[in-house]
Amino acid sequence: MAVRIVHSPMRLTVSVSGEIDHHNAAVIRYETDEAIQSSLAPCVRIDFGDVTFMDSSGIGFVMGRYRIVDSYGGCVEVVNLKERIFSMMKLAGLDKYVTLRKKEKGKKNETNK
């Protein structure tokens, strides 16, 4: 379970890997929120490319980050979603609040520009 953070002027990228359940969400949330607090970038990109499992705790995690970022007028995008996780987020209605992007086949994670 790891969280990788990349800062750039306009975008904070948080790459999550491993399994997101209620237990792991605590650490992921802590590290993500630390990065959000220390960044002035208006956009937060959460990269799910290396997430191997997610239950409803993952939905709560994205929703919680949206609430924080939205409070200062920023935006959240969740990228590199595997089919299964994408449809869970869609079913939960997350696409009303954040941008959801599926994993593109054969493509490595987008570079953070």
Next chain:
Amino acid sequence: MKPINEMKLKFESRSVNEAFGRSAVAAFAAQLDPNIEEISDIKTAVSEAVTNCIVHAYKDTVGTIYIWTSLYADGLVRIRIRDYGCGIENISQAMEPLFTTLGGERAGLGFAVMEGFCDKVRVRSKVGKGTVVTLEKRIKGRDSDD
């Protein structure tokens, strides 16, 4: 119908055991030769039920979580998850999507996810006595298309 195989698990309601609970059930059900999607469905549904025991049933205490898994010759997996925690006052309300008594980071989607990934979800509960969640899933197997 008699099951062809059964297993019983008993573990403490510590969040670190969430991964153990779902992986153990999935490993046992692997005998029915499920495809990857079906394994993920079982893992996700069990994860929801076990997490509910930890965050709701035994809120600020550590209790015992019991899981019984039965496998049937026709591909049926029946998983019962039981706790001796606080119980649920209104089951149909609890099962409604987005309903949660915790707020914060809980989405209120646990039961919706269980219902989405299983063929049948049943809940019995008594306030102060605990809750039993029964999940049923029919495994079509690796030979099937989805």
